[in-house]
Amino acid sequence: MVHGYKGVKFQNWAKTYGCSPEMYYQPTSVEEIREVLALARQQNKRVKVVGGGHSPSDIACTDGFMIHMGKMNRILQVDKEKNQVTVEAGILLADLYPQLDKHGLAMSNMGAVSEVTIAGVIGSGTHNTGINHGILSTQVVSLTLMTADGAVVACSKSNNEELFQAAQVHLGCLGVVLSLTLQCVPQFHLQETTFPSTLKEVLDNLDSHLKKSEYFRFHWFPHSENVRVIYQDHTNKPASSSASWFWDYAIGFYLLEFLLWISTFLPCLVGWINRCFFRLLFSVKRESSNLSHKIFSYECLFQQHVQDWAIPREKTKEVLLELKTMLEAHPKMVAHYPVEVRFTKGDDILLSPCFQRDSCYINIIMYRPYGKDVPRLDYWLAYEAIMKKFGGRPHWAKAHSCTRKDFEHMYPAFPKFCAIREKLDPTGMFLNAYLEKVFY
Numbered sequence: 001m002v003h004g005y006k007g008v009k010f011q012n013w014a015k016t017y018g019c020s021p022e023m024y025y026q027p028t029s030v031e032e033i034r035e036v037l038a039l040a041r042q043q044n045k046r047v048k049v050v051g052g053g054h055s056p057s058d059i060a061c062t063d064g065f066m067i068h069m070g071k072m073n074r075i076l077q078v079d080k081e082k083n084q085v086t087v088e089a090g091i092l093l094a095d096l097y098p099q100l101d102k103h104g105l106a107m108s109n110m111g112a113v114s115e116v117t118i119a120g121v122i123g124s125g126t127h128n129t130g131i132n133h134g135i136l137s138t139q140v141v142s143l144t145l146m147t148a149d150g151a152v153v154a155c156s157k158s159n160n161e162e163l164f165q166a167a168q169v170h171l172g173c174l175g176v177v178l179s180l181t182l183q184c185v186p187q188f189h190l191q192e193t194t195f196p197s198t199l200k201e202v203l204d205n206l207d208s209h210l211k212k213s214e215y216f217r218f219h220w221f222p223h224s225e226n227v228r229v230i231y232q233d234h235t236n237k238p239a240s241s242s243a244s245w246f247w248d249y250a251i252g253f254y255l256l257e258f259l260l261w262i263s264t265f266l267p268c269l270v271g272w273i274n275r276c277f278f279r280l281l282f283s284v285k286r287e288s289s290n291l292s293h294k295i296f297s298y299e300c301l302f303q304q305h306v307q308d309w310a311i312p313r314e315k316t317k318e319v320l321l322e323l324k325t326m327l328e329a330h331p332k333m334v335a336h337y338p339v340e341v342r343f344t345k346g347d348d349i350l351l352s353p354c355f356q357r358d359s360c361y362i363n364i365i366m367y368r369p370y371g372k373d374v375p376r377l378d379y380w381l382a383y384e385a386i387m388k389k390f391g392g393r394p395h396w397a398k399a400h401s402c403t404r405k406d407f408e409h410m411y412p413a414f415p416k417f418c419a420i421r422e423k424l425d426p427t428g429m430f431l432n433a434y435l436e437k438v439f440y
């Protein structure tokens with residue numbers, strides 16, 4: 001019989017949200033998950049599955065039953081002919097990558113962080129960059145799900161297609177994802193080239209940058225014109241990187257946290273910090289190459305609050321210029337660097353922020369130096385207002401203040417997703433406070 005724990009406290013990676021689940025389970029098999037759901041039905045409890053707990057919002061929080069999927073993390077099958085891998089839903093990407101390496105395979109694209117689970121990243125619509133690459137959910141070929149009544153349902157493009165289109169970005173509200181099959185590609189190396197530029201240059205030549213590099217993104221340093229351009233492209237070069245690059249980062253970021261902490265007393269320092277660190281760390285061209293997952297993954301340093309909305313790709317210039325103008329008009333509003341700008345191909349996943357349109361994601365952050373919150377409400381609200389004005393859709397895992405009304409307006413397929421959810425989970429077993437705002 002599955003054993004549950006009382007008194008476990010859950011906190012997300014950034015320690016910005018937490019909860020005290022009534023019971024905490026770490027099942028080791030499908031049968032044990034079924035037992036937890038049966039118990040929840042009997043006792044009329046809610047259930048939330050947690051993966052890596054990295055979402056910078058309360059999407060994974062509950063005061064009911066929490067299921068941690070860490071013990072369901074095996075590779076189930078490798079199909080070398082199709083380059084497909086079937087895994088249990090709780091596998092961390094950090095554990096998946098070396099396994100893929102062994103088989104000469106790789107994911108074609110991935111997010112910045114690898115201490116996250118495959119079911120978690122697809123559940124929240126995690127993305128990286130590359131205008132010819134979709135969000136990570138587009139790499140899923142099929143998946144299985146245990147619904148609230150304990151039944152196991154399989155879906156793919158050719159089997160239960162509507163459910164598949166919903167489950168590819170499932171928000172954790174359709175059931176417990178048990179396993180997934182991923183379309184991989186042969187292992188590859190990437191060369192990363194980073195170089196300094198200006199916001200004007202990048203926005204004026206956006207199409208050209210997008211054509212020049214398969215995985216193009218850039219960092220804008222608010223309160224300045226400075227931009228760091230990042231190209232990542234396939235290469236045959238062996239792994240290489242500059243040692244001083246590492247030390248620059250290590251020293252730079254210890255200093256950054258300290259200076260950002262000082263700036264909590266002297267906010268006017270933030271613009272200076274952004275300019276200074278650009279000059280210190282990012283004002284020269286750098287190159288490195290390595291296996292794709294070693295280039296795609298990068299340190300996100302210390303705790304932070306984030307918002308990350310997807311806007312139609314053709315609005316990129318207008319939106320960034322409006323954000324810059326807004327900051328200039330409000331000199332007391334501070335914005336930490338970087339504003340990260342990434343591009344993603346459109347898809348047909350019902351709740352994907354890239355549903356039916358190529359998109360540009362604009363990620364803003366406010367660090368929490370030594371865990372201290374920096375006032376951000378005005379910046380947050382002003383950013384959201386701009387994103388809404390230009391037809392933006394928020395990242396599901398990150399902060400936003402949207403409710404059902406907003407989502408009905410943003411997502412043409414929202415009613416379809418709701419109908420599927422209500423059919424699979426009529427009593428709302430998989431809801432929590434975050435999801436109530438989305439669906440009620």
Ligand SMILES: Cc1cc2nc3c(=O)[nH]c(=O)nc-3n(C[C@H](O)[C@H](O)[C@H](O)COP(=O)(O)OP(=O)(O)OC[C@H]3O[C@@H](n4cnc5c(N)ncnc54)[C@H](O)[C@@H]3O)c2cc1C
Binds near residue numbers: 124
């Ligand atoms: C440092 C850092 C860097 C990041 N970088 C990026 C980035 O580059 N791009 C990007 O788009 N996002 C990024 N994110 C956001 C991150 O990718 C998402 O929050 C992702 O969902 C985290 O995965 P997780 O396993 O921690 O999921 P969790 O936070 O644990 O859960 C996310 C959702 O999935 C559900 N869930 C998890 N497992 C299951 C399951 N088996 N069955 C049903 N539901 C399940 C949960 O209930 C919840 O709704 C970053 C976050 C951090 C903290």
